[in-house]
Structure formats: C-alpha cells, structure tokens
Amino acid sequence: MIVFSNLWARWTVMGALALTIAACSSAPDKPQPAALPSVTGQLTVQKVWTNSIGLATTPLFASVHGEQVAVASTQGQVALINASTGQDVWRIKLDTPIQAGVSGDGQRFAVITRSNEVVAIEAGKVVWRYRLPALSYTAPLVAGARVFVLTADRAVTALDGASGQKLWTQQRTGDPLVLQQAGLLIPFGDTLLAGWGGRLASLNPNTGAVRWETLVGSSRGTNEVERLVDLVAGASRLGNSVCVRAFQSAVSCVDANRGTTLWTRPAQGHEGLDGDDNLVFGTESDSKVVAWQRQGGQPAWTQDALRFRGLTAPLVLGRSVVLGDDKGWLHFLSRQDGQPLQRLSTDGSAIVGKPVAAGQTLVVVTRTGGVFGFRPE
Incomplete structure (x- = not known):
C-alpha cells in the first residue's frame, strides 16, 4: 500500500493485481488544522440524546425515514433509532463485518458485508442474502x-426486495481504477x-437499459491518482437539477x-x-467550504476558517450548513455568507458520513x- 493522505479516498485496480492507494495520512508535513474560529452564537442548538452503534471505519452512512434513522457499524451492528428520543426501534448484530451501508425504505434495509454479501433486514431480522461477484463500497439503494x-x-445490479433474486x-467497461469509497x-x-x-448515467430501473450518459469529470493526467474521476456519494437534487461531484476534479449540475x-x-x-433553491454547497479536500450559485455555477462565497479539519459532506438545515470534522466537532455555518454561527462537540473522534436530519x-x-x-431551537 502506498499512503498519500488520511482521507477515506482509496483506489483499487481490479483484476489479478489489486493496487490500493490511500490518501496522505502519515505525511510528516501534513498541514496543521486551522484554529477553531469564533462563532456568532446566533444559533442555539442543544444535544438531546446519545446512543452507540460501534466502530465505523468503512464507508457507512445514516439513512433517514421520517422520524427514524438507521445506522450501522463496521463490526456488524445495524440499528433503527427513533430520532425524537434516541431509543432503539430494533437492533441486530450480523455475523460478519459490514463494508457499506446502510440504506432502506422505512420497512426494508440493506447493507453490504466484507464477504461481498447484500444482507436485507426487516424488523430487525435478516430476510435474505445475496452474494455479489465484486466488491462494493456504496450503500445499496432500497426503492x-x-x-x-x-x-x-x-456494474449496477437490481435485486427483488422480497426475495433477493x-x-x-x-x-459499463472502462478504466479498471476505481474509488474505494462510496459512489453515486x-x-x-x-x-x-x-x-x-x-x-x-440514467438507467431504467425495470430493465437496466441506459437512457443517457453525460460526462462530469475527465482524467487530468497520466498517473493513477490524476486519472481517477469517479462520482462520489452525495448529490443535491432540486426539480430537474441534480448536482454532483467528480472526485478531485469537478462539481457539475445536470438536467436529469x-x-x-x-x-x-x-x-x-x-x-x-x-444545496437549496439558490446555492450548492461542498467541501474541498483542504476543508475550504464553497458555495456555488445553483443557476450558472458562479462562486457565491468561500469559507476557509476550517482549513485542514477533515470536513464531512455538508447538510443544509434551516438557515445553516452543517459539517462534521475529524475531531468530532459539529460546525454550523450561515447559508447566506458562510459565517460560523455555532459549534458543538461530540466524543472527540471523527464524525463519519454526512450529518442527517430526521424530523x-x-x-x-x-x-x-x-x-x-x-435539536436547533
């Protein structure tokens, strides 16, 4: 393994020879994170409950369903939590570690294990398993x-939700180099x-037929890192507009x-x-937060007060943009101009995945x- 940074971004060459390149964690000249900025205090947020799920070191994301949120751990725990109270609705411990997940439709939930199995869960019980022919780092989509x-x-594969058939x-064939983090x-x-x-790409969910494809990011060089342009998990959808990110390459909005x-x-x-009606928000790899105009893509504002803090993807919540960092801080920035409104702590370990809003x-x-x-007040 060749180490380049502390990000979850990794690459794998598929085939007989698997080359994994992970980004920069042990670099001796790693930039120091910016000092925590002062906040205006114009936003009041209270911690209302805590729960636990277990160590999360793989691409795991929370999945929201009304007032409930599903979470998973790398060690194999999956739980559906009442977001109002923080209490478990149900919880299950699988017999194998989880590689990617969790996703659901409120009734049926699915994860992918490190043994390349899709595991479907209903009411806290496993209802079927399906073995995949290849690795997956992306949460299944249940819909x-x-x-x-x-x-x-x-490859995109469709399984029957009731039976797993x-x-x-x-x-789509192409460059064998792929991103070892959640895709789109x-x-x-x-x-x-x-x-x-x-x-x-747009696919017919009934048949898999391709309806259209559009280029978002292009290879920028000749080495493996520069050629990698996979689209990453997390899109902003509004009407026909879907805005996506190509890894280390571009942000683009498409008429879907x-x-x-x-x-x-x-x-x-x-x-x-x-994003919202007017802006699309994203974090750069150096933790600058950028807002682009949804119409036209012109930069609206940039906030660099959180540089090198290992920010998560953003969440638009009320008048704030919410981001977690790799020290467990939760940052609330103004949607209008990016100014820090509030900051709260968790447990000192990195916030993983994107913050989510459930009710x-x-x-x-x-x-x-x-x-x-x-809970913001």
Whole structure:
C-alpha cells in the first residue's frame, strides 16, 4: 500500500493485481488544522440524546425515514433509532463485518458485508442474502420494492426486495481504477442515476437499459491518482437539477430529465454536495467550504476558517450548513455568507458520513460509534 493522505479516498485496480492507494495520512508535513474560529452564537442548538452503534471505519452512512434513522457499524451492528428520543426501534448484530451501508425504505434495509454479501433486514431480522461477484463500497439503494447495488467493477445490479433474486445487471467497461469509497447511486423520479467513472448515467430501473450518459469529470493526467474521476456519494437534487461531484476534479449540475450538463466548475474535493433553491454547497479536500450559485455555477462565497479539519459532506438545515470534522466537532455555518454561527462537540473522534436530519433532530455518527441527536431551537 502506498499512503498519500488520511482521507477515506482509496483506489483499487481490479483484476489479478489489486493496487490500493490511500490518501496522505502519515505525511510528516501534513498541514496543521486551522484554529477553531469564533462563532456568532446566533444559533442555539442543544444535544438531546446519545446512543452507540460501534466502530465505523468503512464507508457507512445514516439513512433517514421520517422520524427514524438507521445506522450501522463496521463490526456488524445495524440499528433503527427513533430520532425524537434516541431509543432503539430494533437492533441486530450480523455475523460478519459490514463494508457499506446502510440504506432502506422505512420497512426494508440493506447493507453490504466484507464477504461481498447484500444482507436485507426487516424488523430487525435478516430476510435474505445475496452474494455479489465484486466488491462494493456504496450503500445499496432500497426503492420501488427493489434493492440496487453499485459494485466496484462499475456494474449496477437490481435485486427483488422480497426475495433477493437478481433481476438484471448493467455494466459499463472502462478504466479498471476505481474509488474505494462510496459512489453515486440515487433515485430520480422513475429513473436510477449512477456514477460510472466520471460519467453520470440514467438507467431504467425495470430493465437496466441506459437512457443517457453525460460526462462530469475527465482524467487530468497520466498517473493513477490524476486519472481517477469517479462520482462520489452525495448529490443535491432540486426539480430537474441534480448536482454532483467528480472526485478531485469537478462539481457539475445536470438536467436529469434530458441528461444535459447545465454547468461544470473545477473543484478539488472528495465529499458529496448539498444545496437549496439558490446555492450548492461542498467541501474541498483542504476543508475550504464553497458555495456555488445553483443557476450558472458562479462562486457565491468561500469559507476557509476550517482549513485542514477533515470536513464531512455538508447538510443544509434551516438557515445553516452543517459539517462534521475529524475531531468530532459539529460546525454550523450561515447559508447566506458562510459565517460560523455555532459549534458543538461530540466524543472527540471523527464524525463519519454526512450529518442527517430526521424530523426535527440532527443526527451524527462518530468513528468510535457514538450516535448523537441535536435539536436547533
């Protein structure tokens, strides 16, 4: 393994020889994080509950379903939590570690294990398992009584939600170098949107037929790192506009009905996006927070007071943009101009995945397994 940084971003060459390149953690000249900025205090947020799930060191994300949130740990725990109270609705311990997840539709939930199995769970019990032919780092998508999976060989597979039977597989060939972090797989109306390398593809969820493809990010060089342009998990959707990030390459908004690019801007980030009617928000790899105009893509503001703090993808919540960092801090920035409004602590370990909002509660998960509920006033 060749180490380049402390990010979850890793790359794998598929085939007989697997080359994994992870980004920069042990570099002796790693930049020091910026001092914590002062906050205006114009926003009041209270910690209302805590829970725990277990160590989270793989690409795991919380999944929101009304007032409930599903969380998972690398060690194999999956729990559905009432976001109002912080109490478990149900909890299960699988017999194998979890590689990616969790996702669900409120009734059926799914994760992918390190042994390449999709595991479907209902009411805290395993209902079926399906073995994949390749690794996957992306949470399954549970929608329309089906479970969709994006594997590292750039194949999308649809499984029947009730039985786990394979319905179809669609694969795009290309550069064998893929990102070892969660990729893009989301619903859009009656369409399935998937990231294939630097392309965004629209698939018919019933058959897997490709409706359109559009280029988001292009290779920038000749070495493996510069060629990697996979689309990352976390998109901002508003009407027909879907805004996505190509790893360390670009941010782009696409008309998802027609498959046409509305705008593209260079961007050096590896986390997903969020947005509102006017702006799209993202964090660069040096932890600058950037807001782009949703119409046209012009930069609206940049906040660099959190540089090198290992920020998560942003969450738009009320008048704030919420981000976690690798020291367990939760930062609230103004949507209007990026000014720091509030800051809260968790347990001192990195906040993993994107903060989520379930009803009136903000929920975050930390690397050591803390699950925290906050409520803005």
